[in-house]
Amino acid sequence: MKIGMLTSGGDCQSLNAAMRGVAKTLYNNTNDVEIYGFLDGYKGMITKNYKLMKEEDFSGILTEGGTILGTSRTPFKYINEPDKEGRDKVAGMIKTYKDLKLDCLVMLGGNGSHKTAALLSQKGLNVVTLPKTIDNDIEGTEMSFGFQSAIDVATRTIDEIHTTAASHSRVFIVEIMGHKTGWLTLHSGIAGGADIILIPEIPYNVDEVLNTIRKREKQGKKFTIIAMAEGAISDEDAKLSKKELKEKRKTYTFPSVAYQLSDELQKKAGQEVRVTIPGHVQRGGIPSASDRTLATRIGVEAAGLILRKDYGNMVCIKEGKFSKIPLEEVAGKTKMVNVDNELIRQAESLGISLGRKA
Secondary structure (H helix, E strand, O other): OEEEEEEOOOOOOOHHHHHHHHHHHHHHHOOOOEEEEEOOOHHHHHOOOEEEOOHHHHOOOOOOOOOOOOOOOOOHHHOOOOOOOOOOHHHHHHHHHHHOOOOEEEEEEOHHHHHHHHHHHHOOOOEEEEEEOOOOOEOOOOOOEOHHHHHHHHHHHHHHHHHHHHHHOOEEEEEEOOOOOOHHHHHHHHHOOOOEEEOOOOOEOHHHHHHHHHHHHHOOOOOEEEEEEOOOOEHHHHOOOHHHHHHHHOOOOOOOHHHHHHHHHHHHHOOOEEEEOOHHHHHOOOOOHHHHHHHHHHHHHHHHHHHOOOOOEEEEEEOOEEEEEEHHHOOOOEOOOOOOOHHHHHHHHOOOEOOOOO
């Protein structure tokens, strides 16, 4: 059995744990298996840049962040365009697959990576995928590995901001990763005790944010912590068309939405506002224990699909149990936070403001 393996898109914690789960299960359940690791994501498959892995390559990597194979972003909208050397990317991947006489390609990636995986599956390649993203926004699964570790990092940032915010009686905005969805900000905001949580799915009203700050001041609480997703948007901007919003953003002088909100609040409240952005730290470091367990189990399930020759699927979790979902049902879809989500309701019951008017 010959297996190709690659990690695609942004890195995260537990990629190595997931690959280890796949490899150890295959080695333990079949007498003859070769695993070819493609370097730097789909790019390695396009350029035929790979290495034949040894069983010991998957030892000692359970606790390592990042990916031993390296990764890169190959946007799907450019996948049908030739690369810098004029190579047809899709044809190159198919040729590499066939030249190596692979039985299956194992891909660990997020939303965009799954679109390419689905395309290769449609082209006749045997593909099995694992859901990887710190954003937890892959359609069809309740949980993606990398998410819990990122929550831990973002939560620690909010935790450590509390003391300085309280000492200086300031408003602090902690900008959390999440361009399209607010899962990470919502979970870490609640875990870190944020007073205001702003996510892309719920456009915020600046005056409502300001009212929450003033309400806390009247209660004798001299500081406020705002957990803000990097893709959060004001209700004013949310009313604009994509074209209008794009043009408006060209006039912005702020490096991110957090700094824009900070400027607005300082002008209206006359209070010091500071911004903290943990950034790529949220992707790095040692994976949490829960992520290691989840990634390992997802890897075991992926190996099971391979051994059963049940191709064209992503391992997923439904109602707390491991299952599978066809790649075409995952590709091109994003799991958004429902505005009526139970977690949203619970947050507001706690008195946390989501920035929307009552």
